[in-house]
Amino acid sequence: MMMATASKTRTKILDVAEDMLRTRGFNAFSYQDISEQVGIRKASIHYHFPTKEDLGLALLERFGADVKNWASGVVEKSPTEQLEAYFEMTENIISSTTNICVYGVMGTEFWTLPEAMQEAFKKFQRRRDRWLAKILEEGRAQGVFKEVGTPEDQATLIAAAIQGGLQIARSSGEPDRLKSVLRQVRESVLVDS
């Protein structure tokens, strides 16, 4: 498998860009912003990522790999545990107070993104939805999840609720409202909760 070279500077740039993407959105940070936090001049960033679109695609690629990695780390667990692990990961996002999930940011900015990023994002999003639907099917088969509508519908609800919940939690100044969402989702999924 081809792997993009992961120099230290390149990684640092991606780290900083990811953080700003999550707090401000893709269009609201600049090469100048990155350069200040990384400690190199903005022209140097163009060496690693010629255009901002390249940077955005690299971010999406890395997100994809991170998610895959995370999923393979919990794949042996039970459906209930996998769902709880997913909730926990969600709560970690909000713990840095200003962050929200990539899905929400790009879902909102969607029509302002370069076409290649739109396509990459669609695939990225589809993977999440399929993963969720699969977990739900397994849980239903094992009798630990409620049968409420199709697994696909339920997966969409969960993804949507978490995505919106993160936004509400951070923009209302009440981070605990994400917990409200997770409580409700849990009740709607788990048998005898």
Place this chain on the structure above:
Amino acid sequence: MMMATASKTRTKILDVAEDMLRTRGFNAFSYQDISEQVGIRKASIHYHFPTKEDLGLALLERFGADVKNWASGVVEKSPTEQLEAYFEMTENIISSTTNICVYGVMGTEFWTLPEAMQEAFKKFQRRRDRWLAKILEEGRAQGVFKEVGTPEDQATLIAAAIQGGLQIARSSGEPDRLKSVLRQVRESVLVDS
């Protein structure tokens, strides 16, 4: 009650700005964009809204009035009918395919907005949540809604799910996924659905 003068041009500017806010976000449209659609020069827009922050605040003020108006139009209906009316309004947003709700846009762009807009948005958002919670309480009292967690938690879930659902529906290119969300929400709220 003080009413900002609503000249025709001013209204037209707000209409165009609202549309672009919903499709692209607050930071991703310019006075130039507005001027092209309204048919006047961009300098003229500054006569009506000296700064972009003024324009943003005017938009939020109008949203508030619109919502109030809408709510007073359904206030006599039953909780179930009010909730259905709310769902229907949501579906109307997505019918123009590229639009999403203001809550989602500003929730995402939150930390890039001028402080006055952040405050105005918080209040705007709080009103929606209180409205939803009140409907849920009434429905429970009348025995037509399920008692799942607190009304506040459930209101947050519904708001979050719809907000996220609109984003997923439009960025996945499958507008019907909003329907999935609404189906699931309906099932989680209505008794014997």
Place this chain on the structure above:
DNA sequence: GTCTATAGCGGGATAGAC
């Protein structure tokens, strides 16, 4: 109220030295 003209800034991006 709308216009032309322009200031002033910050954005993405490139050239070429080191």
Place this chain on the structure above:
DNA sequence: GTCTATCCCGCTATAGAC
């Protein structure tokens, strides 16, 4: 790989004529 210097563009905003 990183630097300085620079280009071109679009943005918000203002000045002043009409």
